[in-house]
Amino acid sequence: GQQVMQIPQYQHVQEGEDFTTYCNSSTTLSNIQWYKQRPGGHPVFLIQLVKSGEVKKQKRLTFQFGEAKKNSSLHITATQTTDVGTYFCAGPKGAGGTSYGKLTFGQGTILTVHP
Amino acid sequence: GAGVSQSPRYKVTKRGQDVALRCDPISGHVSLYWYRQALGQGPEFLTYFNYEAQQDKSGLPNDRFSAERPEGSISTLTIQRTEQRDSAMYRCASSLVGGLAGNYEQYFGPGTRLTVT
Numbered sequence: 408g409q410q411v412m413q414i415p416q417y418q419h420v421q422e423g424e425d426f427t428t429y430c431n432s433s434t435t436l437s438n439i440q441w442y443k444q445r446p447g448g449h450p451v452f453l454i455q456l457v458k459s460g461e462v463k464k465q466k467r468l469t470f471q472f473g474e475a476k477k478n479s480s481l482h483i484t485a486t487q488t489t490d491v492g493t494y495f496c497a498g499p500k501g502a503g504g505t506s507y508g509k510l511t512f513g514q515g516t517i518l519t520v521h522p
Numbered sequence: 523g524a525g526v527s528q529s530p531r532y533k534v535t536k537r538g539q540d541v542a543l544r545c546d547p548i549s550g551h552v553s554l555y556w557y558r559q560a561l562g563q564g565p566e567f568l569t570y571f572n573y574e575a576q577q578d579k580s581g582l583p584n585d586r587f588s589a590e591r592p593e594g595s596i597s598t599l600t601i602q603r604t605e606q607r608d609s610a611m612y613r614c615a616s617s618l619v620g621g622l623a624g625n626y627e628q629y630f631g632p633g634t635r636l637t638v639t
């Protein structure tokens with residue numbers, strides 16, 4: 408079945424350093440979503456990417472969808488302590504990665520930021 | 523506006539008992555999803571509804587698990603004859619619409635932490 412893999416599993420950075428997490432799917436995806444979960448909290452939607460090669464920015468966060476629509480990345484510039492949490496990518500869970508209203512989540516990247 | 527709410531927030535039950543977990547989605551959201559999240563893992567899809575219709579239940583682990591959304595709003599996830607392996611965080615999410623119309627952002631509730639002793 409479809410799998411969504413994320414690396415790295417953990418990332419420890421000093422405040423001010425950059426951070427990147429990568430997401431790879433075994434199948435082509437129609438779209439990909441990114442969520443952030445703070446410690447003790449619930450996943451919160453960040454963004455959805457739909458187009459091949461799409462790049463979107465939210466302040467210090469840059470999201471990219473690969474040309475083949477099988478991988479994605481999230482890059483944070485100059486991390487802050489407020490960036491702490493687990494970042495998940497999620498792709499539609501259906502045949503051929505099409506949209507069937509259900510998501511397959513990656514295992515997440517846990518980001519720790521040391522002040 | 524109110525977000526997704528779930529109750530109870532914590533549930534401790536003895537092995538063999540039935541439990542019912544409730545989800546109250548954001549008003550007007552068509553789609554409702556149930557996930558199970560183990561510690562240190564991403565949410566794992568269980569089932570989802572559009573309105574009152576259960577669209578997919580392929581993620582339910584076995585026939586002890588069932589879900590309903592009779593009036594297209596509140597949903598209940600029921601686990602019969604609970605086992606220790608059922609212990610996990612159960613999360614509900616809702617979205618404006620899902621399915622072939624496209625994956626819209628999902629709003630998650632705080633979850634129910636289920637512990638089976």
